[in-house]
Amino acid sequence: AATAAAGDNRPLLHYTPEKGWMNDPNGLFYDKKADLWHIYFQYNPHDPFWNQPLYWGHATSKDLTTWNHEKLAISPDRDDEGIFSGSIVIDHNNTSGFFDDSIDPDQRVVAIYTNNADIQTQDLAYSLDGGYTFTKFHNNPVLDVNSTQFRDPKVFWHQHSNQWIMVVVKSQEYKVQIFGSPDLKNWKFHSNFTAGYPGFQFECPGLIEIPITGTNESKWVMFIAINPGSPVGGSTNQYFIGDFDGVEFKPIDHFTRFVDLGKDYYALQTFSDVEKADGVLAIAWASNWQYANNVPTKEWRSSLSLTRNFSLDYVAANPESKLLTLIQTPVFQTDVAKTLEKKNITLSANDSIDFEADSGVFEFELKFKAINALAHSDLANLDLYISSADGKESIRFGYDPVGQSFYLDRSNTPYKNPYFTGQLSAYVEPSSDGQYKIYGVVDRNIIELYFNDGVTAMTNTFFMSEGNTPSRAQLKTNFDDEFYIESISFNELSV
Ligand code: FRU
Known part of the structure; x- marks a missing residue:
């Protein structure tokens, strides 16, 4: 559980690492069997500022409110490398072949992350103990386009087209790239999506189906983080509402919408494997690259946001127009x-x-x-x-x-x-x-x-x-x- 030393303004409802540096939330998932929430995050345990070697730190919670610090989850092979941002899926049907019957279908945990070395590639690591320790796939990378700016895969199972979908950014080409795979190992390019406010580069994309409140309908929401160069300065998240057919994302209108109008909400990620009728759950990094390394906490830097429920609804933007809008409410106990x-x-x-x-x-x-x-x-x-x-x-x-x-x-x-x-x-x-x-x-x-x-x-x-x-x-x-x-x-x- 979170503890706060006297004179330390460490938040209590927001997750902070015990010591060291944290940025983006990664690999968020819910373990149905253990009824446990897992979060991972960009983590430098050695210093309270961003540096490589960069790891995936890990924490767990029963109630999305108090978190237990867990051991490092994924480590880089070399000190000048980083396990950059990525996501986790539960491979219930063992499409990857990493599991056997001894592993409960709800605990077949596969992480898909960016290995940041001389170039950026998309790599896999799987866990045979429900998300505590990971083994890197011996045939990494699974996706390599020989680029130094290709990162932050968010993967999910797309029921309708019966395949895994990855959204990942060609960050300085302003492209969210959509790939499909039957087994998480072989990826086929489907399409590019470019929209919105460019800033300097795109990071941490997301694509997820979100219900429209009070209807039986839903829409797909594409999230794109930009940094630096947000209109409020530094880092921000924008989103687009549209339809997704397993190949292409098509927005319903031409608006760029912003998720949060403050300065400390970046690189949001949604949870995998949550079944919820009234929305999806997400966590962001509660800081901004403009000053994250400089703020006056000493032993630790940065917190995550509260968990938020995201739903969609038609909302009056002014007296003459209603716009479909992301509705955000905090979740804690x-x-x-x-x-x-x-x-x-x-x-x-x-x-x-x-x-x-x-x-x-x-x-x-x-x-x-x-x-x-x-x-x-x-x-x-x-x-x-x-x-x-x-x-x-x-x-x-x-x-x-x-x-x-x-x-x-x-x-x-x-x-x-x-x-x-x-x-x-x-x-x-x-x-x-x-x-x-x-x-x-x-x-x-x-x-x-x-x-x-x-x-x-x-x-x-x-x-x-x-x-x-x-x-x-x-x-x-x-x-x-x-x-x-x-x-x-x-x-x-x-x-
Ligand atoms: C976003 C980001 C990601 C990258 C990670 C590195 O904040 O720059 O694009 O994977 O942080 O720590």
């Missing part, structure tokens, strides 16, 4: 240590609603409406300040009806780096009666925000001084009777 709830308040400038959570781990839900949205020359702000116990360091989350957007200001914290953007904003379309609903999780050095039941998400890290945790929350405004608070609730969470 905790007890509530302490709670506060207030309802039906017309906040005045002298009021504030205050909550204390010593642990620095809490959730909140705010439903409000701007009732007097006249143009002021002053900011007519509704603010949630989340601060250290002495109030000196804080992040500020809020809304102004003239700007019509939510802002997050993490600049009143001591960590400074010109890429560590202080102020971010997100436009969110209100419901037809002008209402907004925000759900947030604050976990010591990270805040995940979900707007209007997950229509928009925004994830950002922040770094207070050693010894300080975000243990106070205060909701307030500068104007009388500007905002009607239908409800505000806070729960301190015990992990």
Whole structure:
């Protein structure tokens, strides 16, 4: 389970490595037989910064909330090489021939990853003990196009065309390449997909079928990570909604959609082997290559995001258009240590609603409406300040009806780096009666925000001084009777 030393702003609900460096989540899968969640990740156990040799680190969980650190899962052959990002599939029918009857069909674990050496190739490793130790396939690589920029395979079984499908990027040619295979060893090229915002290069693609809420239908979603060169700076994920026939992915429209509007949500991956009627599950790396190696944690660097459920729904983008949109909701299980709830308040400038959570781990839900949205020359702000116990360091989350957007200001914290953007904003379309609903999780050095039941998400890290945790929350405004608070609730969470 996660533990936090005093003065260490290590989050408790978000996975962090005990020590060393972590980036992308890899090989996410669910073991039905053991009822256990497995995550792997890009890991340098030797230093708290990215370097080779690079390994797959490993952790397991019963509840997607508390994680056990496991031993290194896959190691490179040489110190100047890396086991780069990739995925895991469960080869139930032993198409690969790696297994015999002694291995339960639900535990036939095969990893497909990029071996980063002089060139980048796609390699296999299989596990005979349910995902703890791996043996590299003696005939690696299984896919080699003699490129130094060819990586991050995400593989899944495509029922309809009865084959394994791999999406992998020719990263600097801006191509997601789709391959098919009967046995994970022999791969045939099917098609290329190029779309969206180019940035410097494509990384970590994903393709998965996602249900549309309230219907019997589903669509395929293609995820493409870009880094550097995201419009918010550095690293981000974009997605496309479309159809997939086993050969080609065809988007339903020409929009580039972004998964998360914050700066710390990258290289997301979906879980393999999860059967869920209401969506799919995903985890991302909660950092940004612009500053990931530089942030002021000492023994360890980077956390993963919370697990999110992804579904699809038609959502008003403005009063005249509804767009099919990824709906994101966090998945975790905790007890509530302490709670506060207030309802039906017309906040005045002298009021504030205050909550204390010593642990620095809490959730909140705010439903409000701007009732007097006249143009002021002053900011007519509704603010949630989340601060250290002495109030000196804080992040500020809020809304102004003239700007019509939510802002997050993490600049009143001591960590400074010109890429560590202080102020971010997100436009969110209100419901037809002008209402907004925000759900947030604050976990010591990270805040995940979900707007209007997950229509928009925004994830950002922040770094207070050693010894300080975000243990106070205060909701307030500068104007009388500007905002009607239908409800505000806070729960301190015990992990
Ligand atoms: C994305 C990435 C991947 C690569 C891995 C290396 O963050 O650059 O493209 O496989 O990280 O650690």
